[in-house]
Amino acid sequence: MPDPAFVVAAILVSAAVTWALRALPFALLAPLRASALVRYLGAHMPAGVMTVLVVYTLTTLDGPPVALIVALAVTAGLHLWRRNIALSMLAGTTFYVVLVSWPS
Amino acid sequence: MLRVALRDSTAVGLACLPMGLAFGVLVAHSTLPWWWASVFATVVFAGSLEFLLLGLVTGGASLSQIALAALLVNARHVFYALTFPLHRVSGRLAKAYSTFALTDEAYALAQPHWRRGRILTLQALIHVYWVSSVTLGAVTGGLLPARVTGLGFAVTALFLGLGLDAIRSQRDALTPLIAAACALLAHWCFPRELLVVAMALFTGYVLVRFAVSRA
Numbered sequence: 001m002p003d004p005a006f007v008v009a010a011i012l013v014s015a016a017v018t019w020a021l022r023a024l025p026f027a028l029l030a031p032l033r034a035s036a037l038v039r040y041l042g043a044h045m046p047a048g049v050m051t052v053l054v055v056y057t058l059t060t061l062d063g064p065p066v067a068l069i070v071a072l073a074v075t076a077g078l079h080l081w082r083r084n085i086a087l088s089m090l091a092g093t094t095f096y097v098v099l100v101s102w103p104s
Numbered sequence: 105m106l107r108v109a110l111r112d113s114t115a116v117g118l119a120c121l122p123m124g125l126a127f128g129v130l131v132a133h134s135t136l137p138w139w140w141a142s143v144f145a146t147v148v149f150a151g152s153l154e155f156l157l158l159g160l161v162t163g164g165a166s167l168s169q170i171a172l173a174a175l176l177v178n179a180r181h182v183f184y185a186l187t188f189p190l191h192r193v194s195g196r197l198a199k200a201y202s203t204f205a206l207t208d209e210a211y212a213l214a215q216p217h218w219r220r221g222r223i224l225t226l227q228a229l230i231h232v233y234w235v236s237s238v239t240l241g242a243v244t245g246g247l248l249p250a251r252v253t254g255l256g257f258a259v260t261a262l263f264l265g266l267g268l269d270a271i272r273s274q275r276d277a278l279t280p281l282i283a284a285a286c287a288l289l290a291h292w293c294f295p296r297e298l299l300v301v302a303m304a305l306f307t308g309y310v311l312v313r314f315a316v317s318r319a
Binding site: 001002006007009010011012013014015017018019021022023025026028036037038040041042043044045046047048049050051052053054055056057058059060061063067071072075076079080083085086087088089090092093096097099100101 | 173182259261266267276283295299310317
């Protein structure tokens with residue numbers, strides 16, 4: 001396992017960045033409201049950031065491509081249909097786990 | 105007060121449960137001891153970041169990569185300050201907790217006319233729901249057979265769902281295509297620095313598009 005001191009440092013860094021993102025904008029509220037750039041970024045960044053994270057997490061999985069494609073399709077299809085994030089995660093992950101754990 | 109807050113937050117509590125269980129199970133099947141799951145949930149208290157963080161920590165990422173990941177995944181919180189009723193929460197300590205616990209769920213539920221106690225109790229309850237769900241998942245996750253592999257797909261599925269929600273709310277299919285191209289390019293050229301390179305490329309694209317749209 002990783003060094004516990006490193007895990008503690010990682011948790012503290014994550015908590016500090018997250019808290020800063022949640023708290024500092026209240027102090028900077030007025031200029032934020034006026035900034036066209038900030039509003040543009042707010043509208044256009046999330047979909048792209050999530051896409052990058054999907055690709056990044058895919059590179060950390062080592063299952064066969066067909067399992068990845070099927071599980072991605074199940075997740076996306078179910079999510080577009082039911083719009084329930086927990087359900088999409090559960091179904092997609094179950095498909096993936098069954099496909100890669102299947103005794104060959 | 106507690107009864108009102110319980111009623112305010114029941115749906116969120118139920119929604120937290122499967123996600124919290126999933127995160128707890130992932131930790132139980134990682135190289136970390138199970139109880140780290142509760143520490144992550146209590147101290148970081150940001151669901152989607154915790155999923156990503158687990159992989160980064162066990163994969164030996166650097167602290168700067170971790171800070172960047174936190175910045176990227178939680179940048180959306182910047183916009184919550186525009187409408188969340190923090191002015192109703194008086195006191196330094198209370199304000200500190202209220203901003204710390206400003207999750208997507210708290211932001212979505214809190215109403216502008218609510219009093220201090222109702223807002224703080226709601227946030228504390230969501231915190232308790234999240235830590236309990238994660239801990240339950242971590243404790244019971246060890247019971248799953250060790251040969252079950254591929255649970256990490258849950259993180260991919262999470263970001264895929266959040267991405268589809270973002271695409272639907274903006275009705276913009278070009279942005280995710282460009283982002284995917286940036287990520288694949290980064291993966292082929294700099295596989296060890298995928299996140300940093302892909303995000304730099306994608307942010308550059310959005311900035312150029314902003315400049316062009318105003319020209």
